[in-house]
Amino acid sequence: MQIYFTGALIDLSDLFTIEKKIINEAEELIASESDNETPLLNEYSILLSNYKKLYRQLTRLIKINDKQSTKLTSENLILEEVSKHDALTGILNRRSFNLCFENEWNKALKSKKSIAMLIVDIDFFKKVNDTYGHQAGDEVLKKVAEVIQSSARREDDIAARYGGEEFVVLLPNVILKDAKNIGEKLRKKIETIDYSFLDKSVKLTVSIGVSTIIPVKTIQSELLFNQADKALYEAKKTGRNKLCLYTDIEGAGKC
Amino acid sequence: MNNLSIEKTKFTPEIIFDAESGVLTIRGESYPENTATFYQPVFKWLKDYFNNVNNEETKVIIELYYFNSSSSKVLMNLFEELDNAGEQEKKVVVEWIYDPEDEDSLEFGEEFAEDVEHIEFQLTSKS
Numbered sequence: 243m244q245i246y247f248t249g250a251l252i253d254l255s256d257l258f259t260i261e262k263k264i265i266n267e268a269e270e271l272i273a274s275e276s277d278n279e280t281p282l283l284n285e286y287s288i289l290l291s292n293y294k295k296l297y298r299q300l301t302r303l304i305k306i307n308d309k310q311s312t313k314l315t316s317e318n319l320i321l322e323e324v325s326k327h328d329a330l331t332g333i334l335n336r337r338s339f340n341l342c343f344e345n346e347w348n349k350a351l352k353s354k355k356s357i358a359m360l361i362v363d364i365d366f367f368k369k370v371n372d373t374y375g376h377q378a379g380d381e382v383l384k385k386v387a388e389v390i391q392s393s394a395r396r397e398d399d400i401a402a403r404y405g406g407e408e409f410v411v412l413l414p415n416v417i418l419k420d421a422k423n424i425g426e427k428l429r430k431k432i433e434t435i436d437y438s439f440l441d442k443s444v445k446l447t448v449s450i451g452v453s454t455i456i457p458v459k460t461i462q463s464e465l466l467f468n469q470a471d472k473a474l475y476e477a478k479k480t481g482r483n484k485l486c487l488y489t490d491i492e493g494a495g496k497c
Numbered sequence: 498m499n500n501l502s503i504e505k506t507k508f509t510p511e512i513i514f515d516a517e518s519g520v521l522t523i524r525g526e527s528y529p530e531n532t533a534t535f536y537q538p539v540f541k542w543l544k545d546y547f548n549n550v551n552n553e554e555t556k557v558i559i560e561l562y563y564f565n566s567s568s569s570k571v572l573m574n575l576f577e578e579l580d581n582a583g584e585q586e587k588k589v590v591v592e593w594i595y596d597p598e599d600e601d602s603l604e605f606g607e608e609f610a611e612d613v614e615h616i617e618f619q620l621t622s623k624s
Binding site: 306 | 569573605609611
C-alpha cells in the first residue's frame with residue numbers, strides 16, 4: 243500500500259522567505275532605535291510582535307493541515323482498495339468486476355478483439371455448509387478463489403467473486419478455443435483440491451459456462467454474461483463438473 | 498457563575514466548563530459549519546471566568562482527534578487566552594489527550610504546546 247509521502251514538513255521557513263526578511267529587517271530597525279524610544283516605535287514593536295505571532299501560527303496551521311491531508315489521502319486509498327475486494331477471499335468483488343467489464347468492453351469495441359467470459363459455479367456448495375459448517379464453506383471459497391485468480395494471469399484479465407458461490411473470469415483478447423482450454427485447466431485443478439473437514443477427505447467440483455464475443459455497438463455487454471450464464475446452466479443440467487460453451491447449446495446444440 | 502454545557506454533535510465537540518471545580522473539558526471532533534459562531538460563547542465564558550472566578554487551579558482537558566483548520570486557529574486562540582491568564586499569575590494546566598495508536602494526535606499536541614510560555618501543557622495518552 244503506497245502512501246504518497248510520509249513525515250511532516252519539518253521546516254516551512256523556505257516558504258516564507260519574504261516574511262522572514264520583513265521580520266529580520268523590522269527587528270534590526272527596532273534594535274537600532276532602542277535608545278530613541280518613541281510612541282511610534284512602541285506601536286511598531288507591538289505590531290511586529292503580532293506579525294511574528296501570526297507567522298508562527300500560520301506555519302503551525304500548515305503543518306497540522308498537511309498531516310491531516312496526508313492521513314486522509316492514505317486512508318482513502320485503503321478504503322478504495324477495501325471497497326473493491328471481496329472481504330472473505332480477497333478477490334475482486336462484483337462491483338469492481340462490473341466496472342472493469344465495462345472498461346474492457348469499450349476497449350474491445352475499439353480493438354475489435356474477442357472477449358471471453360467464464361462463469362464458474364461451485365457444485366453442491368450448499369451441501370458443504372450444511373454438512374461441515376460455514377467455516378468449511380469459507381475455506382472452500384477461499385481456496386477456489388485462489389485457483390481462479392491464478393487463471394487470470396495477464397494484466398488485463400479479471401477474476402471476481404460474483405455471488406455466493408459464483409465466480410467470473412474475464413479474458414480480453416482471447417478466442418473461444420483458448421478460453422475453453424483455460425476453463426478446462428481450471429476445472430481440473432479445482433477438482434483435485436483436497437479438503438479435510440471433520441476428519442473426512444472432501445473434494446469439490448465446479449461447473450463452468452464459457453462464451454466469447456467480439457463487441458459491436460449494436461449489442462449490449464450484458465449479452466456476453468447472459469450467454470456464459472446459459473452455458474453454465476447447461477453444464478449444471480447435464481451433470482456438473484464440466485465446462486459448456488455457449489456455442490455448444492446455440493440452436494439445438496448440446497453440451 | 499453558570500457552567501457552560503454544550504452537547505456533542507456530529508461536527509462539534511462536547512464542551513463542559515465547570516466554574517466551581519475549575520475543570521474545563523472539550524471532547525470529540527471539531528468541524529463546525531461556522532467555527533467562529535460556534536466557539537464565540539466559549540471565549541465569552543472563559544473571559545468571564547478569568548475575570549470573576551479565582552480557583553487555585555484551572556484544568557483544561559482537550560480530547561480532539563479530528564479538527565479542521567479553522568478549529569486549529571480557534572485552539573491557538575484558546576491557548577493564547579489561557580497563556581495570558583497564566584501570565585497574570587493564574588495557575589492553568591492544559592491536558593492534551595492523544596490516541597497512542599495515532600502518532601498525529603500526539604504531534605498536534607506538541608505543536609500547540611510550543612506556543613505557550615506561562616502555563617503547563619501536558620500530553621496524556623488516552624489509555
